[in-house]
Amino acid sequence: MEFEYCQNQYIFALDIGTRSVIGIVGKIEDDRLKIEAEEMLEHNSRTMYDGQIHNVPKVAEAIRKIKNSLERKTGQKLHQVAVAAAGRSLITKNHYYEQIIDNNIEIDRSLLRSFEQAALDEIYQELLKEIENKADYHCIGHSIITYKLDDFPITSLIGHRGKKIGAQIIATFLPKTVINGLYSVLYRCSLEPINLTLEPIAAIEVAIPESLRLLNLALVDIGAGTSDIAISKNGSIIAYGMVPLAGDKITEEIVQAYLVNFNTAEQIKRQLSHKTEIIYTDILGQENTVFNNDLMKTINPALDLLVEEICDNILKLNDGVAPRSVFCIGGGCQIPTLRERMSRRLNLDYTRVIIRDRAALVDLERGSQNLINGPDGVTVIGIAAVAYKNLPHDFISITVNDHLYRIPKTQNTSVASTLCAINYDIKNLLGKNNASLQFTLNGQKTVLYEEKQQSTDIFINGLKANLNSIIRDGDEISIGETQRPIIPRSFVRDYLPETGSAVEILLNEEAAYPDTEIKNGDILKIIALSKAENANVEAEPMRALPNKAIVSSIHIADNASESGEKLTVNDTPDKSIISDSSHEILPAQQITVFVNGEAVKLSGKYEHIMLDIFDAVNFDTTRPQGKLVFKLNSQDAAFTEPINDGDKIELGWEPRDLKTT
Template sequence: MMKEQEAGTVFALDIGTRSIIGMLGRVEQGRLYVTAIEKEEHGRRAMLDGQIVEIEQVAAVAGEVIRRLEEKSGTKLRRVCVAAAGRALRSQSASFTLKFDELRRADADLIGQLEAGAVTEAERLIAGDSAGQGRFYMVGYTARQYTVDGYPMTNLMDHRGQVFEADVVSTFLPSGVVESLYAVTNRLGLEVSSLTLEPIAALNAAIPAGIRLLNLVLVDIGAGTSDIAVCREGSVVGYTMATVAGDEITELLMRSLLVDFKTGERLKLSLGSMEPAQYPDILGIKHEISPANLSEVIQPAAQKLAKEIAEKILELNGGAPSAVFLAGGGSKLQGLPALVAGELDMSEARVALAGNHFTNSAFSDEYQLEDPEYATPLGIGASAALGMINDSYMVTLNGYPAKLFRNGALSLRDVLLMNGFHYGDMMGRTGANLSFTLNGQREFLHGLPGVESQISINGREAQFSTVVRAGDRIEFTPARSGQAAVMTLGELLGQDYPGEVTVNGRPQPMDYSIRQGDEVQAQGAPVPPRQQRRVRAPEQAKPLPKPEPPRPVFTSKPEPIMEPAAKTETKQEPAKEKAAEPKPKPKPGPIAEQKVKPQPEQKAEQEAKTEPKRQAEPKPKEPPEEPLQLSFGGLPVVLNGAPLRLEPKEQGGDYYLMDLLERSGMDFSKLDRPVDLLVNGAEGQFSQVLRPNDQVTIRYKDRQTT
């Protein structure tokens, strides 16, 4: 009777285009001790370029590998470590800019905002370029360069400036690659305990972390694709893929010698032998070919393979690297290292087969592990085994397993970006403002603030910089943008306005909804002052229900991937507070980009004449750009010389100086010069708590209003 798989038993399964390799092991003395290896080739072409085509056929071959491993070990295998093929990996460059009205020190929050914004922009570009190709998963990113006020920086931390920009390269993987992989494991009744990318796994086996300070490249040449990973300065900085691999050699032999695919594979494997190869063609005629003639036949395909690999390396790395490691079954093609070196204009000694470093992470008493074909299965097993704390690395997001493709510390923001959420989901935007003219005078109505995102880990409030650990339960409700400002002519002038009203030169009814840039003319009767206008408050945005990730997929412990300068929260944006808990002060946000922390909706003001208490007060002086919304009760302040009462917040929260930006009468999306923020005549801070009767001034530094 078979025993159950122990927690320390690592089962790695490398599902390749031409064959499936299974490997069993356990951790001993800080390395993976390999106890069993089994390999089985596909009976027919059930996979194409790393993509599973015939799920049932692939599952049958994998099942045979599993059966033999179970017999060898006497263990019923339940949990498996796998890797998604690097097929169709897409890299996309994008940048994101934050502008401030005053000098700002670049801290972890700001860097996080920049990187998250750039990743979201990259996702938008990928989605546009890949319309109709299905969903893509973001598997990692790296910040290539930052700028401060136009000056390039490699490390942004603690630099000061007003305009910050991040240039990021993000890598994406088609969802079909992952989903077909899970279809096979589900058919086999296996639970996926670790998921990574094949190029990451191969790199972990072939290039130890200690030598990644050098500019090195790992090329994993399979049957269908050649996956490429580049590392330098201690981290992996990019991935790409060449669409040529070992199958191109086989297909050339099929065409040149008129043989079937299986015979072509056998002839390819005989390259390097000193003996002539014998084979039958598809007509049944037997032939013999010398090693020299066979090498001559495959030369065009081998040259094409080397050329495309070199082009992809140069494109991703920006030049020839210090050294290149070739791994995978296709790397054993005779003469390929020399061809790649020639295309890169490098010394042949700098291009070598991987395998020399495998023993840094794995060893065996029974198997020779230096074979470059073992790079991926060894990497899958070692990546999972050497990072394990327990036998489960599942992280759930809103009740569903999340997809993770990285190693080391992952923040909540990383998890959200990798599972389809965007920068805007973390930071709600204020609704669109409404700007128009009334009798030649500019009027401005602000949109409503949005609703904050809410995020927690294991039931406790968290920040976007919080590190995610194995088994964490993440709950996330995205931020929701506020409602756009709306106003009808009746709300502007009163439903019973007796005069003639035109919009852009044409008469309009009182229920006409004013549009951006409209020119309203009201003649024949006095126009009501701003304080007496009835403004319709749009319905406040309500929190969205917790979204479900697209597909339930068990996660892996994340793998090492392109490391940005900082991986911290996008902003100090806590989940909705409980009544008994104090609300943390918000971090100041960039004015020009309107990254202002959204607050609960301000109720619509009522007509002054309907409030006896309001009638008893002296009529306030009308400022040039007093916002159209009025409120009663709450916190009394003076904004730009005009009295203002702020509606009490839900659960009694404080008001901050940043809350008045939306009420200042200025269009912060179109600032062209610095702004003064004053409280009682002194320079104020965005996070400064407002007190009763504070005198607040928000204006351009040249003291001209908009």
């Protein structure tokens, strides 16, 4: 049996940095992250500044290369990704929120998530009162400093009961332009963000685990465009900060001093730590040599400014006092003398300012590649760890058409929700809309439908089921092939009157005979003749005149009887039906329904069901973005539920409870 890739088992994480993009595919085994594959790619030009995307197509190109490489290495298709954001305009809010609850109900994850979301909503409303551009900020993540149960501090609320719960929360906000740029890049690469967090939140998740947070520690992630800061104390994360200065500030000094382009300056900077003489070619094409000591003198002012900004922000976030120790990660922290300068600025022993790389991460199982072991490879691990922490951990195993899947366990999981979870296009389940033959009969639109809908059979463990059937762990779902619609056939003779009178037949303004088959879009006219013309026809039951076919319906009936067919035709053509036939003529109905408040017209069928909505609106069911919201007149609806003119339909995705962290 083939095992199908499940987004909730493997985690694809991207660290989209100012100078490079790092991607990993990992899997959690025994509470440790095992790296299955990883890839790193530098931007070939300055496409990002200060952690913010400027050139969307160029950044998307880099991510697409990372994605394609990881797909080749893992043999899996990657559709969902965990990411983190950074930017110079970070706003943080520290807020206490409390709520009265039913003390007879045990606090579970669902209640806790709702409580935290209510707290974030209140914080956001406070933020709107303080900022001028009220629509331009988005909550990018939050951390709990402490919980309270009935006014007593507690480390976790899960499983408890009480009358009142509270929490001290740090919420972080970034401009929506930063987030929109990030999402735009991902969508260009056909990637859905399953978790979005702040870079320092991700970094501290693994660099300073909970077991160390009793200590007053500072984490500094020095990248190319920004330096991200997080502070721990008394078992919690108490503050986040961001400095819009990092490694690029040093590189820009080298550009100006040695008349080189940015990429050459970056290469010169990277050789500082291991070469005494650095050879380079300037923009004039001249080869030059610079000594390590001279280069350090050149960058000293920029390096001092960077250290000053970082350390002053650490002191500001930590109530004016230096932390016990500073952990440095990110490629920028490898600049020579940086640690010494930071220790002097914070009045710490040099040994208290250290560089953390992947070797220091206790819950990481490195793969065989080991491509990125330095401090620049830590944040992407944190992004994956935060995403895993927020994904549902209760799964059930089900089989769909001999493919095994693991999906999140929910209450009353249905076939429909299961198919959405595995990216199955539910529109295929009912095949095409009923096949129809449409033509005009004596000026009236006529539609011929198949009576039986071309549906797809669904079985659970061999028993007939439907989209609303509930599934359980270990169930086997079988979905038959979608049947091809059969277009009904009809002939002119089916619409001739039984009065015994002769008629003139015109099909698309040309003569036609009873055995002529009617095609889609045809215009059929059956014209009764005068008494005089009827008398002439009796002697010659079937004859042709120029551009006309004049026939006697009595003669047609006789011929039909001889051939064994039974024709029963009513006097009114638009209501004619054929006895012993598998189809009937019904008028096509056009109805107007309101989908998310917008008027949508449905036509071409005599009965419409909820599933038809997907053909009328642009809604992709193969890329779930949470729980499917599907309501008819404010009530949860099934896909096969009939809909009528004027109905109100809600269609969308209910966001995952912890989309941001």
